[in-house]
Amino acid sequence: MGEIVLGILGPVMQLGEWMWTPVKRGMSYMVHYKRNLQSLGLQVQKLEVMQNYHKESVDTAEMSGDRIKPEVQEWLIEADNTMTHVRQLNGEAEVGEKRFVGWCPDLKWRYNLGKKAWNLRATVNKLVEEAKFESVALGVRRVPEVQNLIFTEGFEPFEATRQAMDRVMDVLKKEEITVIGVYGMGGIGKTTLVKQVGAQVCRDGFFDSMIMAVFTQNPVVMQIQDQLANMLTLKLPETTEILRAARLRERMLRGKKILVILDDIWRTIDLSSIGIPGFDELGRCDSKVILTTRIFNVCHAMGSQVKIPLNLLSEDDSWNLFVKNARKSFESTNLCKVAKQVANECGGLPVALITVAKALGDKDQLEEWQEAARRLKISQPASFDDDERLLKCVRLSYDNLKGEDAKSCFLLLPLSRRL
Incomplete structure (x- = not known):
């Protein structure tokens, strides 16, 4: 008989415990709402310290041109949102501290406030635990937005310039074209034109970044490599052209939608010797090359798929x-x-x-x-x-x-x- 009673009482007591647990927790929210707010405040102080530290680290990294880890960016966004909720809760606490229903305190308000504080504390604890990043940077530097710095004094979109610009911009939007040649007399405005086009297509979102190298009558490959590497925030510690070209090529292939401008080319030069990827490779990473020259044959010899003249002004x-x-x-x-x-x-x-x-x-x-x-x-x-x-x-x-x-x-x- 005793065993039967115990067999019945066991499940009943278990059921009672299950029913009592949420009731007990709810009463705790209501009775200990101030304690929950104080406990939340202590954890928030820790979160603020970590948040400020990581924000300073991110600012320093961005000023150096470094790219920030996505998980760090997400953590900072979540931390900002959580701090906003904490401030809202503290505001509710200050406004409703003396709320009463008749002669009695507003128990429903205390329950809601205590529950919010408890849940927020759990969120803050989670953020504090997740904030232990070894570093905030990816180790890959961000390409500077050169197009935003372009200013060409005296630029006028005259008819000859407009016609050439329109052609270049139309061709840049064609997936099958990766190398474009612009040719014309010295002083006719080729450099100005391609800079303006590059800045515009980057602003329009067709390219993520633009890099540029200026050639001379007797180009030095390492100097050209340095120009491009600096604009990609890439270091080239190698001392031979071929190894530097390999590193530059690898960096460009890791990027997406890069517009490369090679300005004032006087004679044919092998682009692969510099580190410019091949036509097919450029196409796969949605990158393109514009070269300018005074000589039509240079455009042809360097494989320009489209050759666009810049004519004299009327x-x-x-x-x-x-x-x-x-x-x-x-x-x-x-x-x-x-x-x-x-x-x-x-x-x-x-x-x-x-x-x-x-x-x-x-x-x-x-x-x-x-x-x-x-x-x-x-x-x-x-x-x-x-x-x-x-x-x-x-x-x-x-x-x-x-x-x-x-x-x-x-x-x-x-x-x-x-x-």
Whole structure:
């Protein structure tokens, strides 16, 4: 009989315990709501310390160009959200401390507050335990957003420029095209054009980043590699071209949607010797190459799938660009006539127009403008493609400088070095 009673009482007592446990917990929320708030406050202090520490670490890493681990970013977001809930709860506690229902305290409010504090404490404890990161950075540096730094003085989207820009941007959007060549005379604005295009397609989301290297008549492969590596925040400790090229290629293949601009190429060069991935490899990581050159055959020899010319400015566009940079109204009919002759002698080259306009912009005497037109006229180039057209304009600008110091500074300009 006793065994039967015990057999019945056992499940009954177990059932009672199961029913009593949530009741007991609920009463604890209500009775010990202040204790729960205090316990939550102690844990929140620990979370705040860790949160501030990791935020400072992230700021330092980002300033160094490092990429942040996704788990660290997620932890910081969750910590911020939790701290917001804690502040809201503390606000409720301050407002409702003296709440009563009739003559009795508001037990429902105390229950809800105690339960929220208990649950929040568990969330804070979890965050504190998860905050033990060995480092916040991935070890791969973030590529700087070069496109946001691009500023090209004197850039005007004239008809010839617009046509070339539109073609380049259309071709960049075609998946099957990975290498594009832009060619045209020296000083016609190829560098300005590709910079503007690169900045625009990055802003539009077609590419994640843009890197650029400028060539010379006698390019040094290691110097070109250094330019690209610096923009990728990549270190090249190797001392041979082939090993540096392998590291650079591997880094570019780990990236996605990179636009590589190779500017002012004078002769054919093997892109793989620099570290530029092959056409198929570029396509697989949605990256592309734009190269600029003065020579059409260079575009062809380097495998450009599309070759886009940048033509000279029209007479009207040339005059508008000249007037803008001269900053004169040319109200005098005679002066305006001579100024147009000077502008025409620049041959539709944007750099020549800007250079000459700025050199003569402060001249008010008709004789000075006539002399400039005469000097430009007698120094006609031997052929249309000859750089003499630009050189004569630069020479005129140089001769109009006052003082030897100003002329010495002019000779240090990148334009003078490249001509």
